[in-house]
Amino acid sequence: MKKQIIEQDLTYNGTILPLMEEFYTIQGEGFHTGTAAYFIRLGGCDVGCHWCDVKESWEVLKHPLTSIDTIVGNASEKANLAVITGGEPLMWNLEPLTKALKDSGMFVNMETSGAYELTGSFDWICLSPKKTMLPTQSVYDAANELKAIIYNKHDFIFAEEQAAKVNDKAILFLQPEWSKSEEVLPLIIEYVKENPKWRISLQTHKYLDIP
Ligand SMILES: C[S@@+](CC[C@H](N)C(=O)[O-])C[C@H]1O[C@@H](n2cnc3c(N)ncnc32)[C@H](O)[C@@H]1O
Numbered sequence: 001m002k003k004q005i006i007e008q009d010l011t012y013n014g015t016i017l018p019l020m021e022e023f024y025t026i027q028g029e030g031f032h033t034g035t036a037a038y039f040i041r042l043g044g045c046d047v048g049c050h051w052c053d054v055k056e057s058w059e060v061l062k063h064p065l066t067s068i069d070t071i072v073g074n075a076s077e078k079a080n081l082a083v084i085t086g087g088e089p090l091m092w093n094l095e096p097l098t099k100a101l102k103d104s105g106m107f108v109n110m111e112t113s114g115a116y117e118l119t120g121s122f123d124w125i126c127l128s129p130k131k132t133m134l135p136t137q138s139v140y141d142a143a144n145e146l147k148a149i150i151y152n153k154h155d156f157i158f159a160e161e162q163a164a165k166v167n168d169k170a171i172l173f174l175q176p177e178w179s180k181s182e183e184v185l186p187l188i189i190e191y192v193k194e195n196p197k198w199r200i201s202l203q204t205h206k207y208l209d210i211p
């Protein structure tokens, strides 16, 4: 209910959105690693991951409400692939933004925890589930990749539980939590060798020192 009130009051049903930042870079993670992409980072998240690498995104009102026309104009001028991320982008109605991006001829991908119902139309959805707020069925059904973050040993069990819930076409990735990379990468390497349905995803943009 809280989410619906915020959405209706603030965003006129998704026609203006809290925009934290936008930048043209190389997708660093997951299936599309290495691909040039224009990132649209929307403000607002209440999932609360203690290791989140973009906590500045959480508070909605810190980020200027921006018309989707402005966002789409900037993105389509620079790139042919947009990645919508956050914050948690599915807090907002993404139908108007994704439609406008598609109408401008762009491919549209999303990074999401899946904690809210799916809105919008996407070419690719990366689902990264969180224990504190599990994904909705709509996102399990639509995800193209599952990217489970490994912070400790228990996270392998959680990753398998999530793999059992996601649709069976989704490509499965294990990604080390950045601050624990040194500790968990050896475990991930052994795990993937034992369980080859999984692949490794690294945050390559952090190694490359790009946004
Ligand atoms: C910042 S989140 C934003 C999108 C959405 N809220 C989500 O969590 O999927 C983007 C991606 O970064 C991952 N991520 C965030 N902090 C991380 C960290 N410290 N180490 C590794 N991956 C991290 C998330 O799991 C997610 O896949």
Ligand SMILES: Nc1nc2[nH]cc(C(=O)O)c2c(=O)[nH]1
Pocket (backbone or CB within 6 Å): 025, 026, 027, 028, 029, 039, 054, 085, 086, 111, 205, 210, 211
């Ligand atoms: N280069 C780059 N790739 C990314 N893939 C997912 C990101 C995100 O924060 O959602 C991200 C990001 O912040 N930068």
Ligand code: SF4
Pocket (backbone or CB within 6 Å): 045, 046, 047, 048, 049, 052, 053, 054, 055, 057, 086, 087, 088, 113, 130
């Ligand atoms: S769901 Fe995403 S943005 Fe929200 S706290 Fe977790 S990693 Fe950060």
Ligand SMILES: [Mg+2]
Pocket (backbone or CB within 6 Å): 053, 054
């Ligand atoms: Mg990031």
